Amino acid sequence: MDMEAQWIVGFVDGEGCFHVSINRHAEMTTGYQVLPEFTIVQHKRDVQLLYAIKAYFGCGVVRTNHDDRMAYRVRGLQHLQNVIVPFFEKNQLRTMKQHDFRKFCQILAKIQAGDHLKPQGLEEIRDIKQQMNHYKLRYSPALMET
Numbered sequence: 001m002d003m004e005a006q007w008i009v010g011f012v013d014g015e016g017c018f019h020v021s022i023n024r025h026a027e028m029t030t031g032y033q034v035l036p037e038f039t040i041v042q043h044k045r046d047v048q049l050l051y052a053i054k055a056y057f058g059c060g061v062v063r064t065n066h067d068d069r070m071a072y073r074v075r076g077l078q079h080l081q082n083v084i085v086p087f088f089e090k091n092q093l094r095t096m097k098q099h100d101f102r103k104f105c106q107i108l109a110k111i112q113a114g115d116h117l118k119p120q121g122l123e124e125i126r127d128i129k130q131q132m133n134h135y136k137l138r139y140s141p142a143l144m145e146t
Contacts, residue, residue: 003055041071103129
């Protein structure tokens with residue numbers, strides 16, 4: 001299946017997510033693990049779209065998400081920074097997900113700098129994470145510019 005960049009952008013605007021989990025993990029320096037992730041979820045009947053997107057990017061995995069849903073996920077920092085981020089920097093999202101993408105990039109930069117291994121850096125990452133994925137808010141031009 002041929003994929004075009006703008007089609008992927010539109011699909012991600014509707015179905016994608018830039019997400020960061022912060023989980024307790026006793027073996028980590030701060031006691032927490034920071035897990036950035038780019039995800040697209042679809043019903044299993046459309047799993048071929050997820051495999052086509054995976055082939056386009058050349059990274060990530062397609063796995064069962066819940067029940068009859070499948071997910072394309074990219075979690076590796078190298079793939080996020082070297083494949084996913086450059087793609088969405090070149091091909092900008094058009095919904096509030098552009099705001100989430102910018103916040104996601106801020107968190108990736110903090111991880112790259114090792115800030116997630118320090119209590120203050122972890123708190124800064126938490127603060128940025130709290131500003132993501134709030135689609136129930138009305139459109140705000142100011143929010144899109146942050």
